Amino acid sequence: MINNLIENTSKSDPIRAEVPGYTRKLRFLLYLATLLFIVGIFAPMMTISQLVFISSSFSVFSGVVELVRNGQIVLFLVVAGFSVVVPTLKLWVLFRLTSAKAMPGPKLKRTLSLMHDYGRWAMLDVMVVAILIVAVKLGTIASLQIHYGLYVFGAAVLLIMLITGRIIRLADASQKG
Numbered sequence: 001m002i003n004n005l006i007e008n009t010s011k012s013d014p015i016r017a018e019v020p021g022y023t024r025k026l027r028f029l030l031y032l033a034t035l036l037f038i039v040g041i042f043a044p045m046m047t048i049s050q051l052v053f054i055s056s057s058f059s060v061f062s063g064v065v066e067l068v069r070n071g072q073i074v075l076f077l078v079v080a081g082f083s084v085v086v087p088t089l090k091l092w093v094l095f096r097l098t099s100a101k102a103m104p105g106p107k108l109k110r111t112l113s114l115m116h117d118y119g120r121w122a123m124l125d126v127m128v129v130a131i132l133i134v135a136v137k138l139g140t141i142a143s144l145q146i147h148y149g150l151y152v153f154g155a156a157v158l159l160i161m162l163i164t165g166r167i168i169r170l171a172d173a174s175q176k177g
Contacts, residue, residue: 034091
């Protein structure tokens with residue numbers, strides 16, 4: 001799919017024309033983003049310390065499980081949907097777009113449009129809002145310590161956004177040329 005896009009637009013974009021194996025590089029970045037995403041989901045993101053003796057570490061996964069245990073189904077659906085399900089679907093679509101199997105033109109355009117429009121609301125925004133809510137609600141009662149999971153998750157989000165943007169630009173360039 002992307003090979004066709006690159007071939008169709010390589011004359012108008014000298015950078016892509018000079019970079020052999022562009023699809024391979026995008027796939028490598030997708031594998032890296034997927035690895036970072038998986039690690040980011042399960043790695044500890046924060047530790048909440050209450051008083052002196054009580055502390056709890058949370059990851060996205062453990063936070064989602066805790067929401068279900070506490071009966072917070074709506075919040076569970078929002079956090080799990082935007083932080084786990086939508087990004088997983090987005091990664092799947094990106095892998096599909098960089099595969100050898102071509103997607104029909106209208107379907108490609110619709111898929112890219114949906115990814116571009118709704119992908120912005122996934123992952124990072126929800127996590128930042130959740131951390132801000134926790135930090136504001138805790139105030140002087142507890143302290144919040146950030147761990148590497150937040151940075152890994154953030155890196156995955158940024159990398160996925162970068163790849164998505166690049167693929168959308170390739171698709172736009174191929175449709176114009």
